[in-house]
Amino acid sequence: MNIGDAAKVSGVSVKMIRHYEAIGLLPAATRTESGYRVYRPEDVHALRFIRNARDLGFPLAEIEELLGLWRDRARASAEVKRLALAHVAAIDEKLKALQAMGDTLRELAASCHGDHRPDCPILKGISGARTLAPMRNDGGAHPAERLRHASITRAPPR
Structure with missing residues (x-):
């Protein structure tokens, strides 16, 4: 899907999607021959994760850490709990x-x-x-x- 569709589905503005890509929080989207960004379902899922973490007030550095833990299926939940309790x-x-x-x-x-x-x-x-x-x-x-x-x-x- 294009950036506008990804924004609608994820609830993250186009501007913030570009920002998250620029700072490396979200991998750079693949591009069509004409230069348009193309987002996969897993990109939109990550955008929803980021939006939800932002809604909970997590700073970007901690969201980056949480994203890494979320993507790591072999993670220990103790680290996630530590981050959550520190944020509380x-x-x-x-x-x-x-x-x-x-x-x-x-x-x-x-x-x-x-x-x-x-x-x-x-x-x-x-x-x-x-x-x-x-x-x-x-x-x-x-x-x-x-x-x-x-x-x-x-x-x-x-």
Whole structure:
């Protein structure tokens, strides 16, 4: 099938299929005499695998490793499990960061009057201004400090 058909069937955009070929994640497609790419059913299956792994948030380096394990019928499942659990740990860290971000924004919003006055603790907190209490009563970090440390990375689009 051609690249457009492979994209439709696999759910991976044409642009990303080309990208995966360029970085070696997907073998280069065979070409017709006129230069059009031709994809085999196993190529489309690999594209679905890549899409599903991306949907689970795996970075490309780990997807490459998973693809190698998937293609190796003599593999030990222990390595696959190790990769999956390491990814779960990374997801858990991101969840903690997101929770901290939500807590910080809720605290900043609670300190804002939300009226006609220009004074805004939310903007001050985001800017890093130390106008709020330097420490919370429970010993937690200043909201602006938590905001700085609660950033997460986003997976690139597939």
